[in-house]
Amino acid sequence: MEQSDVGGMAHDHVFLGRDHDRNTRRVLWVVLLTLTMMVGEIVAGVVFNSMALLADGFHMATHAGALTVAAFAYLLARRYAAERRFTFGTGKVGDLAGFASSLVLGLVALGIAVESALRFLNPQPVAFSEATAIAVLGLLVNLLSAVLLGPDHHHDHHHEPHDHAEHGHDNNLRSAYVHVLADALTSVLAIAALLGGRFLGWVWLDPAMGLVGAAVIAVWSWSLMRAASSVLLDMxxxxxxxxxxxxxxxxxxxxxxxxxxxxxxxxxxxxxxxxxxxxxxxxxxxxxxxxxxxxxxxxxxxxxxxxxxx
CATH class of the missing domain: 3.30.70.1350 (Cation efflux protein, cytoplasmic domain)
Known part of the structure; x- marks a missing residue:
């Protein structure tokens, strides 16, 4: 006689993770910071006639869009978590957002690489002093955002053993974190290139750093895409x-x-x-x-x- 056990006749299908609401607030704060810095860089780029700042400002705009998608995914997952039409809940909404963000990140890397290659052929004059100051401010904002989104361990010991790797398993939070790290990386490389151009006259350093940053961001994008797609494909x-x-x-x-x-x-x-x-x-x-x-x-x-x- 066959026995079939379905794990209880009445149970919910809410598999959002214990830090879902907290992560929502973290991402919303980072969206606000990123949007503020984005506007500041674009305005400063216009005022100082700096293509470097304008490019970094619009680059940050793509990350602001991706972070907004991450925040929306958290809100959407919570909103429909108990709806029965989602057979196994809405826990994968974050992975879908993470996959979309990884595609955006890959396009950003491609855009930076193309722009850097063009600047090798046609160097652009840069207002080094003003651009460096704004780039440093942008780096500080990115570091603050990374602290808000980064892994923390101060409460891990209060939970089940399997919770210790949740930051790595939440691909929505991971995608937001990677976008912030990508911004921080491009800010560091921009500062290095601006200082090299200002004090050493190495104009070629700016596009060179752009190519390095594009390569690193592309690797992050591929890693995030693999992690999110493995969940979406039920591996x-x-x-x-x-x-x-x-x-x-x-x-x-x-x-x-x-x-x-x-x-x-x-x-x-x-x-x-x-x-x-x-x-x-x-x-x-x-x-x-x-x-x-x-x-x-x-x-x-x-x-x-x-x-x-x-």
């Missing part, structure tokens, strides 16, 4: 899958004949486990140590020849 986590097989099959006659594992949001994974040679209650009990699983469905059969229930 299994080999570590968690191995732990499930070990707990179910080791030292027992039970065998897993079908296993589906996928991430449903920063809060964890969902799993469907089909087992031969054991009952569902035993399987569920053995899988309790796998804290990454937040939604578990178990199908158990007495023998491999027994067909599944209709």
């Amino acid at each position: 299994a986590d080999p570590h968690v899958e191995g732990e499930i097989r070990e707990l179910v099959e080791d030292e027992t006659e039970a065998r897993i004949v079908d296993l589906h594992l996928w991430r449903v949001g920063p809060a964890g994974h969902a799993a469907i486990v089909s087992v031969v040679g054991d009952d569902a209650d035993n399987v569920r009990r053995r899988l309790r140590p796998v804290h990454e699983i937040v939604h578990l469905t178990v199908e158990a059969r007495a023998s491999a020849s027994q067909p599944p229930a209709a």
